[in-house]
Amino acid sequence: MSLVEAEILKMARAVQADECKQSFYYFMQTFWSVIIPEEPVFNWHIEYLCNELQKLSYYIVNRLPKPYDVIINIPPGSTKTTLVTIMWPAWLWTQDQTIRIISNSYSGDLSIEHASKSKDIITSDLYRLLFPEIIIRRDKSGKGSYENTKKGARYSTSTGGTITGKHAHVIINDDPVNPKQAESDPLRLQANEHTKTLSSRKVDKKNTPMVTIMQRLHDDDVTGYLLKRKGEKIKHICLPAEVSSRVNPPELKERYIDGLLDPIRIDREVIAEAKVDLGSRQFAGQYEQSPVVEGGNIVKSSWFGHISLAQFLAVRGGAPIHFFLDTAYDEKKQKTDNDPSGILAACRIQNYLFIYHAQKVWKEFPDLMRFIPEYVRAHGYDDRSTIRIEPKANGKSVVQQARKATKLNVTETPSPADSKSVRLKTRSPKIECGRVILVEGDWNEEFVTEVSQFPAATHDEYVDILVYAIDYLLGDDGNEITDDDIKEILSAFGC
Incomplete structure (x- = not known):
């Protein structure tokens, strides 16, 4: 070169x-x-x-x-x-x-x-x-x-x-x-x-x-x-x-x-x-850069039925309202980075689970104990109702204090043996078949979003209490829905 x-x-x-x-x-x-x-x-x-x-x-x-x-x-x-x-x-x-x-x-x-x-x-x-x-x-x-x-x-x-x-x-x-x-x-x-x-x-x-x-x-x-x-x-x-x-x-x-x-x-x-x-x-x-499958992960948002408050009151009859709680208390007061307490009001009509209301709150223990009686009485509690609380975190303490301070019918839900994902997957067919119906309210969107996004959502309190409500109100008890039952339900929906 x-x-x-x-x-x-x-x-x-x-x-x-x-x-x-x-x-x-x-x-x-x-x-x-x-x-x-x-x-x-x-x-x-x-x-x-x-x-x-x-x-x-x-x-x-x-x-x-x-x-x-x-x-x-x-x-x-x-x-x-x-x-x-x-x-x-x-x-x-x-x-x-x-x-x-x-x-x-x-x-x-x-x-x-x-x-x-x-x-x-x-x-x-x-x-x-x-x-x-x-x-x-x-x-x-x-x-x-x-x-x-x-x-x-x-x-x-x-x-x-x-x-x-x-x-x-x-x-x-x-x-x-x-x-x-x-x-x-x-x-x-x-x-x-x-x-x-x-x-x-x-x-x-x-x-x-x-x-x-x-x-x-x-x-x-x-x-x-x-x-x-x-x-x-x-x-x-x-x-x-x-x-x-x-x-x-x-x-x-x-x-x-x-x-x-x-x-x-x-x-x-x-x-x-x-x-x-x-x-x-x-x-x-x-590939989609979304932690949630379109429409939902384990449970699809479209699976939930919806009914107006007027239709629910017409079809409810004398069905008692039961309450399901996943309790936690907020040590920092109103800091939503912590886990909230979740509460759900529901009843069974025929072989359908109607969710009347659901809510999350961030409260310290004394405030939570004041909130529970106020909530259940505002959402249909009577002598036939039960308040079923998950025995984790401070759940046992809530049950003990409620029994001591009130005359409410309070009990513990069974301690789960499986993971949340397994529990929701095994109950999801009841949701898919349209047996879980939401009474229309401003809480619907938050509830459906959290359940359908699980297990990729930040919180999962609604998942727990939904599973407990399904277990208690739609558990296998041998009751079969009759043709008259179907006609009554359809009539209530205006069908």
């Missing part, structure tokens, strides 16, 4: 290096083949996400107050981890070698793998050719954690793991909870608490952003947890596989191609197969 050719090659490399520094999207395209053998397909969302990360990088590099944290909800197989957790950290060092990065995932092995692939880029021949000044220290060159010679660093951790003594200029939270375990309250809480711990690992709380990448798995998953607590300080990017009202920002709907986010990677055949492989619940979370 002549000196002229060598000089031209050197200039070409300088231009390429500069292009990489100027554009994260160009950098990603340049280094794709270093870690991924498959032919690239650069759908529009890839460039969009690259540009969004580059905008955020300006604040990180210049140590300016961050404009927001970022949440990205996007289906699996959308190159999210490759972009955010693997390539972005390698690109950030081309902007500022002193940047320190913490990355997290639900699995320690997975987190290490992400960091290792990022290191593969940094140590590749192409990267060293374009950015020879970026050198990983030999004495601090692990697979999951390593540093460069300018004090920049990459640290890896996992949900439930420790990251003591480490602080970062940017935190990447990639799939903090395993999709298969998201319905576990302890594991979901652990992921949320770990996210809170990650927030304390910032070099500068005003400057250090957190970027969370995941699918929606539960109303109280990490995305839900963050959105409820930070509001406008978060840029929420939501890209379901098919165009829907959940697309955010909404103007991105226009970029969908024939209603699909990525018609090459996630075409309709892939979507159809995913629906079969994952089931409706998992598919809704991972």
